[in-house]
Amino acid sequence: MLIIRPLQETDLDDLYAMTQKAGKGLTTLPADQGLLQRKISLARETFNQSCAPEAGLYLFALEDTEAGKLVGISGIQARVGLDEVFYNYRLSETVNASKELGVHVRTPTLHLTNDMTDTSEICSLLLSSDYQGGGNGLLLSRCRFMYMDEFRKYFSEKVFAEMRGVSDEQGLSPLWDALGRKFFDMKYTEADMLSGLGNKAFIAELMPKFPIYLPMLPDSARAVIGQVHGNTAPALKMLQAEGFNFNGLVDIFDGGPVVEAFVRTIRTIRDSSNRYAMITSKAVNLDVPAAERVMVSNRSFRNFRVTTVPASCVHTDTVTLPPAVAEALQIESGDLVRLAPLKDRVKTSVKTTG
């Protein structure tokens, strides 16, 4: 069974192996054991409530319970820019016009901003390649929205995601080469690594502070502003289906877009509902296609767990769960659980009451 649970100390080795395989381009999860260890510790503090929940880093693990190993990770940073400075470029328009000459020129311009400060970010999504498909990516991503809805007060009204921008096989980013590199004198992957390692202060110190007029950049760089990496297109599509939209901000390194949504309008949240768990001794065939499954979660802050069950288990007021699932979710009969569709269009009765 695949189950979502809070990341824990014992996940370090599996996580490190996974990040090593993933390679470059995953800013927030570089293959660095010390850094991963720090992230796990932060997540543990968050779930143990030894730090303010509004400042927490919520990291969830996708565990294959049969294999007993970590196969995916996803996270929520409750607030960005609280103790470091969070940078983006805002893609805006400068218009210069002269009536006398009949000239009206629009110049797309990048302004350095800290506009996302104090906003919740979904981040750090990584799924082992052996487990891709079958709705696992959806579970890993969408479980976060169930958690956010459950503990809405700890998160901001809006949530955003930074999408990976365009770079080639060698890890070269056209925007970085045309812009950042001229100020940093280091390779994109190095800079991105430093950023991921938490050396974010250097950005403030070395980045150009004045607006950048896009016509002064080469076409190759302009073309990738607001564009996502090919590998990230499915993730973008998934977020768009949830109601996320490009908000006009782009990553300062690779130009990847920032997409955002109001938490209350996120589809998983709108379509979710509560049911009482009924533990059944009857056999339930859990092995059904992703389109016919729904996510089911407990409502625990410290020990949040999510898995999927066939939509046929869902009834008007209850959801029927086999004992193994109830055990995995750490619930008992009669407990209230939360349900949400796994796929975008699912024929279930989930919506009927709530």
Place this chain on the structure above:
Amino acid sequence: MWLVRPALPDDVDQILEIAGAAGSQTARLSSTLPRQRDVLAEKIDHSIASLACNITSGDGRPKRFLFVLQSTSTGRIHGTAGIDARAGNSQPFYNYRRDALIHASHELGISSRVDVLYPSHALTDQTLLCSFSITPELRNTEAFELLSRARILFIAGHRDWFTSNIAVEIQGVQLADGSVPFWDSLGRHFFNMDFETADQYSGLLSKTFIAELMPPNPIYVTLLSEAAQAALGQPHEQTVPNLELLQREGFRAGCYLDIFDGGPVLEARTDALRTLVTSQPKTLHGAFEECGDTWLISAGEGSGFRCTLARVANTLEGTLKVPVGVWEALGKTAGDEVRIAPC
């Protein structure tokens, strides 16, 4: 003999020829020398009014002067040179100021110098030498030197009209095909017109269009094209003799650049200009034959200003022996005051 005198309304046609010829050599020699008859006629009128009045040109506008280089034997005009008493002429005078920022990261041990171009009006209202053009065959001749330096002698004789610092814009790099690398990398994107058009507008129109179209924020030099970066502060090769002459005069390139072509703006302290410092008042006397060294010699106030080159013989009494032909060119006679400067 070569004579420099204030431009007159009848000079329009000949000046237009020079301005046109300058254009046909692909290099503009001076955007402040208009190629339109009515604009040029207006400029000459303004100069005449400026010479006639004491403080301003008479209608409250700052003084602007235009001089011509004339051959006394043929009467033909071979060049022009101007002075704007106040750069910008009551409007903002635009430049880029080249400045540097240090982007340093203590954490990473990195410190890098970032060159930035800031839009600037700092030179507004400073005296500006401008409108210099000369027919090609006279480049690098003594007539060339006379035309340029006569202005300094004019300033020496009318010092109150001018500011304590003085500037001159040197034409920047333009390639054989007429393109201007600095413009193509920067201004073109915002003005949406070619260099030639913008340059003409800048000579013709009020500077409002520059305020309207010029990017308001500083520009990072590193984001300019390589050709544009190489052109920053560099003179057009045709202007090198002029540049060298001005450098001998005491002008130095500072941090200001032309906003259109990136050419250098030279600056100097007016009272330190070589021609001004080395010039001396003398009393005119006759000589029967030419003898002595060649000097710049100027005389006359306002519209009566004349300047020429002549071999003069100094006497110990502060008088100057000059052939009578030169008296006539200067419009002076024995006993009149003149000012001379060594060549």
